[in-house]
Amino acid sequence: xxxxxxxxxxxxxxxxxxxxxxxxxxxxxxxxxxxxxxxxxxxxxxxxxxxxxxxxxxxxxxxxxxxxxxxxxxxxxxxxxxxxxxxxxxxxxxxxxxxxxxxxxxxxxxxxxxxxxxxxxxxxxxxxxxxxxxxxxxxxxxxxxxxxxxxxxxxxxxxxxxxxxxxxxxxxxxxxxxxxxxxxxxxxxxxxxxxxxxxxxxxxxxxxxxxxxxxxxxxxxxxxxxxxxxxxxxxxxxxxxxxxxxxxxxxxxxxxxxxxxxxxxxxxxxxxxxxxxxxxxxxxxxxxxxxxxxxxxxxxxxxxxxxxxxxxxxxxxxxxxxxxxxxxxxxxxxxxxxxxxxxxxxxxxxxxxxxxxxxxxxxxxxxxxxxxxxxxxxxxxxxxxxxxxxxxxxxxxxxxxxxxxxxxxxxxxxxxxxxxxxxxxxxxxxxxxxxxxxxxxxxxxxxxxxxxxxxxxxxxxxxxxxxxxxxxxxxxxxxxxxxxxxxxxxxxxxxxxxxxxxxxxxxxxxxxxxxxxxxxxxxxxxxxxxxxxxxxxxxxxxxxxxxxxxxxxxxxxxxxxxxxxxxxxxxxxxxxxxxxxxxxxxxxxxxxxxxxxxxxxxxxxxxxxxxxxxxxxxxxxxxxxxxxxxxxxxxxxxxxxxxxxxxxxxxxxxxxxxxxxxxxxxxxxxxxxxxxxxxxxxxxxxxxxxxxxxxxx
Numbered sequence: 067x068x069x070x071x072x073x074x075x076x077x078x079x080x081x082x083x084x085x086x087x088x089x090x091x092x093x094x095x096x097x098x099x100x101x102x103x104x105x106x107x108x109x110x111x112x113x114x115x116x117x118x119x120x121x122x123x124x125x126x127x128x129x130x131x132x133x134x135x136x137x138x139x140x141x142x143x144x145x146x147x148x149x150x151x152x153x154x155x156x157x158x159x160x161x162x163x164x165x166x167x168x169x170x171x172x173x174x175x176x177x178x179x180x181x182x183x184x185x186x187x188x189x190x191x192x193x194x195x196x197x198x199x200x201x202x203x204x205x206x207x208x209x210x211x212x213x214x215x216x217x218x219x220x221x222x223x224x225x226x227x228x229x230x231x232x233x234x235x236x237x238x239x240x241x242x243x244x245x246x247x248x249x250x251x252x253x254x255x256x257x258x259x260x261x262x263x264x265x266x267x268x269x270x271x272x273x274x275x276x277x278x279x280x281x282x283x284x285x286x287x288x289x290x291x292x293x294x295x296x297x298x299x300x301x302x303x304x305x306x307x308x309x310x311x312x313x314x315x316x317x318x319x320x321x322x323x324x325x326x327x328x329x330x331x332x333x334x335x336x337x338x339x340x341x342x343x344x345x346x347x348x349x350x351x352x353x354x355x356x357x358x359x360x361x362x363x364x365x366x367x368x369x370x371x372x373x374x375x376x377x378x379x380x381x382x383x384x385x386x387x388x389x390x391x392x393x394x395x396x397x398x399x400x401x402x403x404x405x406x407x408x409x410x411x412x413x414x415x416x417x418x419x420x421x422x423x424x425x426x427x428x429x430x431x432x433x434x435x436x437x438x439x440x441x442x443x444x445x446x447x448x449x450x451x452x453x454x455x456x457x458x459x460x461x462x463x464x465x466x467x468x469x470x471x472x473x474x475x476x477x478x479x480x481x482x483x484x485x486x487x488x489x490x491x492x493x494x495x496x497x498x499x500x501x502x503x504x505x506x507x508x509x510x511x512x513x514x515x516x517x518x519x520x521x522x523x524x525x526x527x528x529x530x531x532x533x534x535x536x537x538x539x540x541x542x543x544x545x546x547x548x549x550x551x552x553x554x555x556x557x558x559x560x561x562x563x564x565x566x567x568x569x570x571x572x573x574x575x576x577x578x579x580x581x582x583x584x585x586x587x588x589x590x591x592x593x594x595x596x597x598x599x600x601x602x603x604x605x606x607x608x609x610x611x612x613x614x615x616x617x618x619x620x621x622x623x624x625x626x627x628x629x630x631x632x633x634x635x636x637x638x639x640x641x642x643x644x645x646x647x648x649x650x651x652x653x654x655x656x657x658x659x660x661x662x663x664x665x666x667x668x669x670x671x672x673x674x675x676x677x678x679x680x681x682x683x684x685x686x687x688x689x690x691x692x693x694x695x696x697x698x699x700x701x702x703x704x705x706x707x708x709x710x711x712x713x714x715x716x717x718x719x720x721x722x723x724x725x726x727x728x729x730x731x732x733x734x735x736x737x738x739x740x741x742x743x744x745x746x747x748x749x750x751x752x753x754x755x756x757x758x759x760x761x762x763x
Contacts, residue, residue, distance in 0.1 A: 086112050091176035092141045099172060105130035107285045108137065111259070116142040120258040120277040124265050125285040126409050131261045132169045135229050139203060140174035143227050143257070149200040150221060155229040156248070158236045159380070160185035160207055160356065161363055166231060167205040179203060184220075186210045187356030194219045208236070208244035215251045222251045233262040233269050235406065239379060242268075249276055263409065264402055295392075295408050295418040297443035299432065302425045308339045310448060311395050311423060315340070315373075316457055317449040318421065319519065323391035325375045326407050328399065336395055337375040342698055342721060344520040347373035350380045378403055381410070393421045397428035401438040461519050462504075517699055683717055684735045685757035686742065688726040694748025696721050701728055701742070708741030709734065727757060 080103040083096055107125040114121060115138035125131055135155070144152045155170075157163045167183035174181070182196040184206035190213075197204070197220055204211070204220065214220035228249070230236065236245065258277040262269055265282075273280045300314055311325075327333045330351040340347035348371055350362050359380075365371040369388060374381075378398070389411040398404045411418030422443065424432055435441055449457075486492055690696050698719040705711040705728075717729025730738045735756060742754035 081109065085109060086137070088137065089141050092137065092173065095173055095176050096137075101133075105134070107131055108134045110283055110285060111135065112138055114281060115257075115259060118257050120273075120280045121283055122260045122262070122265070122269070122273045122277070122280050123283045123285065124262055126263050129285065131231065132166050133173065135231075135259050135261065136166075136170045136173050139227060139229075140170060140177060140179050144174075144179055144202050146177060146179070146202075148224065149202070150224040151197070151201060151204050152224055153203045153227045153229065154211070154222065154225050154248075154252070155203070155205040155231060156208055156211065156236065156245070157205065157231045158207070158239055158241070160187060161359065162231065163205045163207050164360075167203075170203055170205070174203075181205065184210050184214060187359075197221075208241045208248060212244050212248055215248060223253060225252050225256055227257045227259065228252055229258075230260045230262075233260045233272075234264045234266055234402070237266075237268055237272070238402070242272075245272070263406060266402070295411060295420050297408070297420045297422075297441055298446050299422045299424045299443040300446055300448055302423055302448075307395070307423060307425070308336055311336065311393075312339055312343055313449050313454070314421065314423070315345070315393075317453055318391070318419075319457075320391035320393070320419070322369065322372055322389055323374075323393050324381060324389060324407075324410060325373055325393045325395050326381065326398070327375060327377060328396040330377055332396065333375045333377055333380075337373075338720075340373055340375070341692065342719070344517045344697055344699065345373055346371055346520075347375060350374060350376040352377070352379055354380070378407070381407075389418070391419045391421060393423075395423055397422050397424050397431055399431060401431070401435045404435055404441075405439060464519060513699065517697075682731055682733075683729050684732045686728040686730060686735070686739060686754055687757040688728060688742060689724075689753040690747045690750050691722045691724045691726050693723055694750050696726060696747050700747060701726065704741055704745055705730070705738055708745075709737045711738060711741075 082102060083093060083104055086104055086109060088096065107123060107129050111121060111123060111134040115135065123131070123134070125134075139153050155163075155166055157166055163185045164183045167181050170179070171181045180196075180199070180201045181203045182193065182201040182205075184193045184197075184204060186207060186209055193210075193214070197214065206214075211220065215222060230245075258273075258280065260269065260273055260277070260280075265284075273282075300310070302310060325336060325347075327336055330353055333349040333351045337347045337349035348362050348365070350359060354362070362371065362374065366374045375395075392408050392411045394404070394407060398407060408418070408420040411420065420443070422432075432443070435443075486495060489495065688701070698721055701719050701721075702713070702716060705716055706713075711730065711734050715731045715734050718727075719729070720727045728738070728742075739754045739756065742752050745752040
């Protein structure tokens with residue numbers, strides 16, 4: 067008997083925002099933003115939040131948590147008729163504070179909700195003015211919020227809802243003392259919403275102690291985000307880790323990635339190693355000035371930066387939907403950090419990949435990761451010489467494909483090609499044709515093809531420009547969104563400017579973002595030793611009236627606790643104690659003069675300095691660097707074509723932000739300097755001279 071098989075039931079349609087009872091003006095703002103389907107966390111939070119219920123919500127990063135608490139705030143909880151701060155949102159970093167403020171501003175634009183972002187590294191006066199102007203929602207970092215509360219410039223007496231975003235990360239960063247101090251300034255009758263990717267015991271204790279009868283909502287378990295990602299590890303047997311990382315990236319060829327390091331100095335060294343190989347990479351850590359942090363983040367979100375090298379602290383709150391890879395150059399010291407790192411890829415249904423470099427000291431942490439979250443990364447071997455050869459061949463094939471992709475082909479040529487491929491000696495004939503073509507090129511074709519692949523950025527991401535949010539950050543010039551062909555641009559002569567024209571600030575896509583020069587890690591002031599108390603400023607108390615024009619020092623790291631007895635970062639046993647606000651105003655600490663080796667300082671710390679120490683090699687100083695778009699290959703090409711120097715006579719080429727150091731054999735020094743001098747790179751005339759070995763700062 068034949069039975070008719072019934073068709074499989076169709077999957078249910080995802081819910082629309084009709085399931086959330088939003089006011090008409092808020093729904094209009096949601097539709098204008100292009101949001102069509104609410105996420106599970108947004109559906110689960112809205113109804114109890116508008117009823118005034120305190121919640122502890124566990125949901126992975128990237129699931130729409132900002133709108134989950136932003137919609138109840140702008141729709142029901144903030145009353146437009148009441149001036150003053152009614153909602154206080156704390157975030158672990160300034161980037162996340164600005165991101166949250168921007169999102170809430172967009173959601174409440176039809177209702178006129180006043181939102182202000184307050185965080186360190188931005189002028190205090192503008193923040194005070196915005197608060198005095200009747201700001202109703204404040205999104206800020208713990209250090210700056212506590213500053214305003216203690217000065218009386220932030221009145222918390224009308225706060226009705228208190229939100230902690232990324233609560234677990236905030237406690238792991240040592241902000242427990244700040245949180246308790248801020249809560250002491252808030253009214254006792256208030257609503258609380260705590261959002262966290264994980265719920266460790268300290269978060270649960272904080273919620274039960276500071277919230278009234280909290281309800282716990284679990285939208286995703288700790289490892290859900292990590293389990294949706296493919297995990298791989300490369301076991302290091304010794305050698306230079308940065309060199310091995312570059313080899314792995316050569317083979318894996320990720321479209322875009324965040325590369326995590328455990329220390330600030332290592333982020334700069336890894337980024338520089340990638341830049342010297344021709345990759346578009348930049349670093350992000352707590353030492354970076356605010357304006358540069360925002361420019362780096364903007365370029366990363368818009369797909370204009372391929373590799374972002376960051377520490378855990380600097381990457382808090384990064385929301386980049388298009389990331390394909392997360393790479394742990396340093397394996398995280400806790401399983402929770404691993405979950406947070408790898409949860410930044412594989413979002414919105416995309417496939418994500420996590421790659422970790424594991425040394426002998428990391429085996430214990432890898433074992434704990436397997437026990438705690440049942441994540442078992444697949445072990446891979448470091449690239450062999452054969453795999454690197456395959457990568458070179460793939461690069462050449464890609465170069466041919468790109469070169470002929472848009473060119474019309476005559477039918478006779480296609481017919482001849484088909485006939486050739488069926489010939490008994492087809493491989494030998496094609497190999498001869500390739501050698502004749504590649505051998506005639508002035509540039510090594512393997513190098514040219516590899517540079518073209520490394521310079522290829524992910525597709526640009528179209529970012530909706532929100533309405534401006536009241537912040538205290540200087541305006542950042544927009545980044546260009548057009549794509550560029552480096553090989554084609556290298557063949558164009560650089561434009562010449564009239565002498566009276568001012569040198570413009572170049573905004574480039576495939577070059578590192580411009581920032582002020584900073585001394586190498588080994589030349590920075592020594593942090594205080596454990597137990598050492600920084601010098602305090604003596605004198606009378608600063609009058610309250612002076613706070614209206616007070617500006618914070620530019621190098622203050624707002625992503626660190628400001629209370630002196632705060633718990634130090636467990637990853638940094640010798641972390642310096644952070645000065646109090648009164649000590650911050652005391653000004654910079656003087657540093658004694660030091661004698662430095664200019665050529666040695668140009669080399670990244672931890673790299674070999676055999677060429678500087680080799681008596682047969684000399685260093686050349688060149689006055690152009692990354693901000694002009696210079697690459698090591700540019701200088702190598704000038705030396706080969708202009709001075710006739712083979713690669714054997716050229717050593718390391720270290721391109722820094724504003725200058726470059728080139729190692730050449732002493733016998734070829736004068737010839738190399740003459741070939742470099744007068745060249746034009748990035749619209750700037752090259753000045754080359756032998757590097758001075760020592761100088762006194």
